[in-house]
Amino acid sequence: ETAVFQTPNYHVTQVGNEVSFNCKQTLGHDTMYWYKQDSKKLLKIMFSYNNKQLIVNETVPRRFSPQSSDKAHLNLRIKSVEPEDSAVYLCASSMGGRNTQYFGPGTRLLVL
Amino acid sequence: GQQVQQSPASLVLQEGENAELQCNFSTSLNSMQWFYQRPGGSLVSLFYNPSGTKHSGRLTSTTVIKERRSSLHISSSQTTDSGTYLCAPPSSNTNKVVFGTGTRLQVLP
Numbered sequence: 001e002t003a004v005f006q007t008p009n010y011h012v013t014q015v016g017n018e019v020s021f022n023c024k025q026t027l028g029h030d031t032m033y034w035y036k037q038d039s040k041k042l043l044k045i046m047f048s049y050n051n052k053q054l055i056v057n058e059t060v061p062r063r064f065s066p067q068s069s070d071k072a073h074l075n076l077r078i079k080s081v082e083p084e085d086s087a088v089y090l091c092a093s094s095m096g097g098r099n100t101q102y103f104g105p106g107t108r109l110l111v112l
Numbered sequence: 113g114q115q116v117q118q119s120p121a122s123l124v125l126q127e128g129e130n131a132e133l134q135c136n137f138s139t140s141l142n143s144m145q146w147f148y149q150r151p152g153g154s155l156v157s158l159f160y161n162p163s164g165t166k167h168s169g170r171l172t173s174t175t176v177i178k179e180r181r182s183s184l185h186i187s188s189s190q191t192t193d194s195g196t197y198l199c200a201p202p203s204s205n206t207n208k209v210v211f212g213t214g215t216r217l218q219v220l221p
Contacts, residue, residue, distance in 0.1 A: 044156075045147075045157075100209070100210050101211070
Protein backbone atom coordinates (compact mmCIF):
# COMPACT_ATOMS: atom_id res chain seq x y z
CA GLU A 1 0.00 0.00 0.00
CA THR A 2 1.49 3.35 -1.04
CA ALA A 3 2.07 5.73 1.80
CA VAL A 4 4.77 7.91 0.30
CA PHE A 5 3.46 9.94 -2.61
CA GLN A 6 5.53 11.71 -5.21
CA THR A 7 4.52 14.05 -8.00
CA PRO A 8 5.06 14.27 -10.87
CA ASN A 9 5.83 10.76 -12.06
CA TYR A 10 7.79 12.03 -15.00
CA HIS A 11 9.12 15.41 -16.04
CA VAL A 12 10.91 16.56 -19.19
CA THR A 13 12.54 19.98 -19.23
CA GLN A 14 15.33 21.95 -20.81
CA VAL A 15 18.70 22.95 -19.46
CA GLY A 16 18.51 26.00 -17.22
CA ASN A 17 14.89 25.60 -16.17
CA GLU A 18 13.71 25.35 -12.58
CA VAL A 19 11.83 22.25 -11.44
CA SER A 20 10.17 21.25 -8.22
CA PHE A 21 9.22 17.78 -7.07
CA ASN A 22 6.74 17.07 -4.34
CA CYS A 23 6.75 14.37 -1.68
CA LYS A 24 4.19 13.62 0.97
CA GLN A 25 4.07 10.77 3.47
CA THR A 26 1.06 9.63 5.46
CA LEU A 27 2.90 7.32 7.84
CA GLY A 28 3.33 9.82 10.63
CA HIS A 29 7.10 9.61 10.26
CA ASP A 30 9.33 12.41 11.41
CA THR A 31 12.27 11.96 9.05
CA MET A 32 12.26 12.28 5.28
CA TYR A 33 14.90 11.77 2.63
CA TRP A 34 15.64 12.51 -0.99
CA TYR A 35 17.73 10.09 -3.02
CA LYS A 36 19.02 10.24 -6.56
CA GLN A 37 19.10 6.93 -8.38
CA ASP A 38 21.56 6.92 -11.22
CA SER A 39 21.68 4.81 -14.34
CA LYS A 40 23.65 2.15 -12.48
CA LYS A 41 20.84 1.86 -9.93
CA LEU A 42 22.97 3.30 -7.16
CA LEU A 43 21.01 5.16 -4.54
CA LYS A 44 22.78 8.33 -3.51
CA ILE A 45 21.32 10.19 -0.61
CA MET A 46 20.93 13.91 -1.16
CA PHE A 47 19.21 15.14 1.98
CA SER A 48 17.78 13.81 5.16
CA TYR A 49 15.53 16.07 7.20
CA ASN A 50 13.50 16.05 10.36
CA ASN A 51 12.06 18.95 12.24
CA LYS A 52 15.33 19.35 14.05
CA GLN A 53 18.08 18.79 11.59
CA LEU A 54 18.87 18.97 7.90
CA ILE A 55 21.74 16.78 6.82
CA VAL A 56 23.06 17.58 3.41
CA ASN A 57 25.32 15.35 1.38
CA GLU A 58 28.17 17.68 0.62
CA THR A 59 28.49 16.39 -2.93
CA VAL A 60 25.03 17.73 -3.82
CA PRO A 61 25.29 20.84 -6.03
CA ARG A 62 23.88 24.03 -4.57
CA ARG A 63 21.21 24.27 -7.23
CA PHE A 64 19.38 21.52 -5.31
CA SER A 65 17.45 22.55 -2.22
CA PRO A 66 14.91 20.81 0.02
CA GLN A 67 11.74 22.58 1.06
CA SER A 68 9.55 21.47 3.93
CA SER A 69 6.28 22.94 5.19
CA ASP A 70 5.74 20.28 7.85
CA LYS A 71 7.05 16.88 8.78
CA ALA A 72 4.81 15.13 6.26
CA HIS A 73 6.12 17.05 3.26
CA LEU A 74 9.57 17.41 1.80
CA ASN A 75 9.86 18.91 -1.65
CA LEU A 76 12.94 19.11 -3.83
CA ARG A 77 13.73 22.16 -5.92
CA ILE A 78 16.35 22.31 -8.64
CA LYS A 79 17.12 25.91 -9.55
CA SER A 80 18.74 25.50 -12.93
CA VAL A 81 18.79 21.96 -14.21
CA GLU A 82 21.73 20.48 -16.07
CA PRO A 83 21.90 17.37 -18.26
CA GLU A 84 23.56 15.31 -15.52
CA ASP A 85 20.51 15.87 -13.34
CA SER A 86 18.59 13.38 -15.49
CA ALA A 87 17.79 10.53 -13.10
CA VAL A 88 15.08 9.07 -10.91
CA TYR A 89 14.56 10.99 -7.69
CA LEU A 90 13.22 8.95 -4.80
CA CYS A 91 11.66 10.27 -1.65
CA ALA A 92 11.59 8.19 1.53
CA SER A 93 10.54 8.47 5.14
CA SER A 94 11.27 6.76 8.41
CA MET A 95 10.60 7.17 12.09
CA GLY A 96 13.50 8.73 13.87
CA GLY A 97 16.14 7.57 11.42
CA ARG A 98 15.54 3.90 12.17
CA ASN A 99 16.51 1.14 9.83
CA THR A 100 13.37 0.88 7.71
CA GLN A 101 12.71 3.55 5.15
CA TYR A 102 9.59 3.66 3.04
CA PHE A 103 10.06 4.89 -0.49
CA GLY A 104 7.82 6.68 -2.93
CA PRO A 105 7.48 5.55 -6.55
CA GLY A 106 10.01 8.09 -7.77
CA THR A 107 10.06 11.01 -10.17
CA ARG A 108 11.91 10.47 -13.42
CA LEU A 109 13.56 13.65 -14.68
CA LEU A 110 14.83 14.05 -18.21
CA VAL A 111 16.84 17.16 -19.02
CA LEU A 112 17.19 17.90 -22.72
CA GLY B 113 9.19 -9.08 6.34
CA GLN B 114 12.72 -8.73 5.16
CA GLN B 115 15.35 -8.71 7.87
CA VAL B 116 18.93 -7.76 7.27
CA GLN B 117 21.58 -8.74 9.75
CA GLN B 118 25.10 -7.41 9.70
CA SER B 119 28.16 -8.66 11.51
CA PRO B 120 30.20 -7.79 13.37
CA ALA B 121 28.24 -5.03 15.08
CA SER B 122 31.46 -3.17 15.73
CA LEU B 123 35.08 -3.58 14.77
CA VAL B 124 38.29 -1.87 15.86
CA LEU B 125 41.35 -2.15 13.65
CA GLN B 126 44.85 -0.82 13.52
CA GLU B 127 45.61 1.14 10.40
CA GLY B 128 46.76 -1.21 7.65
CA GLU B 129 44.70 -4.20 8.78
CA ASN B 130 41.98 -5.73 6.62
CA ALA B 131 38.29 -5.95 7.48
CA GLU B 132 35.55 -8.34 6.40
CA LEU B 133 31.97 -7.18 6.92
CA GLN B 134 29.03 -9.54 6.48
CA CYS B 135 25.41 -8.96 5.53
CA ASN B 136 22.76 -11.70 5.68
CA PHE B 137 19.17 -11.28 4.57
CA SER B 138 16.14 -13.35 5.40
CA THR B 139 14.23 -13.46 2.10
CA SER B 140 15.12 -13.63 -1.56
CA LEU B 141 16.52 -10.54 -3.20
CA ASN B 142 17.87 -9.62 -6.58
CA SER B 143 20.81 -7.54 -5.39
CA MET B 144 22.42 -5.70 -2.52
CA GLN B 145 23.72 -2.20 -2.04
CA TRP B 146 26.38 -1.11 0.41
CA PHE B 147 26.50 2.33 2.00
CA TYR B 148 29.04 4.14 4.13
CA GLN B 149 27.71 6.50 6.75
CA ARG B 150 30.09 9.15 7.93
CA PRO B 151 30.17 10.26 11.55
CA GLY B 152 27.61 13.07 11.37
CA GLY B 153 25.15 11.07 9.30
CA SER B 154 25.49 11.51 5.55
CA LEU B 155 25.28 8.33 3.50
CA VAL B 156 27.56 7.47 0.63
CA SER B 157 26.79 4.72 -1.85
CA LEU B 158 29.62 2.24 -2.20
CA PHE B 159 28.36 -0.62 -4.36
CA TYR B 160 25.30 -1.79 -6.19
CA ASN B 161 25.98 -5.49 -6.56
CA PRO B 162 23.45 -7.84 -8.18
CA SER B 163 25.76 -10.83 -7.84
CA GLY B 164 29.38 -11.84 -7.95
CA THR B 165 32.29 -9.65 -7.01
CA LYS B 166 32.92 -5.96 -7.61
CA HIS B 167 36.02 -3.92 -6.81
CA SER B 168 36.51 -0.25 -6.08
CA GLY B 169 39.94 0.76 -4.89
CA ARG B 170 40.56 -0.95 -1.55
CA LEU B 171 36.96 -2.15 -1.34
CA THR B 172 35.57 -5.45 -2.64
CA SER B 173 31.93 -6.49 -2.50
CA THR B 174 30.82 -10.09 -3.02
CA THR B 175 27.15 -11.05 -3.23
CA VAL B 176 25.88 -14.63 -3.32
CA ILE B 177 22.15 -14.32 -3.89
CA LYS B 178 21.44 -18.07 -3.52
CA GLU B 179 23.02 -18.04 -0.06
CA ARG B 180 21.35 -14.73 0.87
CA ARG B 181 24.55 -13.01 1.85
CA SER B 182 26.84 -10.23 0.83
CA SER B 183 30.24 -9.19 2.16
CA LEU B 184 32.36 -6.08 2.04
CA HIS B 185 36.12 -6.43 2.26
CA ILE B 186 38.29 -3.44 3.14
CA SER B 187 41.98 -3.93 2.56
CA SER B 188 44.77 -1.88 4.13
CA SER B 189 42.35 0.09 6.29
CA GLN B 190 42.90 3.80 6.90
CA THR B 191 41.68 6.06 9.68
CA THR B 192 39.39 7.76 7.18
CA ASP B 193 37.53 4.45 6.74
CA SER B 194 36.08 4.89 10.23
CA GLY B 195 32.31 5.11 10.25
CA THR B 196 29.27 2.88 9.87
CA TYR B 197 28.80 0.47 6.98
CA LEU B 198 25.23 -0.39 6.02
CA CYS B 199 23.86 -2.90 3.58
CA ALA B 200 20.40 -2.68 2.02
CA PRO B 201 18.53 -4.00 -0.98
CA PRO B 202 17.91 -1.22 -3.50
CA SER B 203 14.45 0.22 -3.80
CA SER B 204 13.76 -0.47 -7.48
CA ASN B 205 11.31 -3.31 -6.80
CA THR B 206 9.84 -2.40 -3.45
CA ASN B 207 8.58 0.63 -1.63
CA LYS B 208 10.27 -0.40 1.58
CA VAL B 209 13.99 -0.67 2.12
CA VAL B 210 15.28 -2.26 5.25
CA PHE B 211 18.78 -1.21 6.05
CA GLY B 212 21.01 -3.62 7.93
CA THR B 213 21.87 -3.09 11.54
CA GLY B 214 25.24 -1.68 10.51
CA THR B 215 28.84 -2.36 11.34
CA ARG B 216 30.57 0.43 13.20
CA LEU B 217 34.21 0.47 12.17
CA GLN B 218 36.94 2.33 13.99
CA VAL B 219 40.44 2.41 12.52
CA LEU B 220 43.14 3.53 14.91
CA PRO B 221 46.34 5.25 13.78
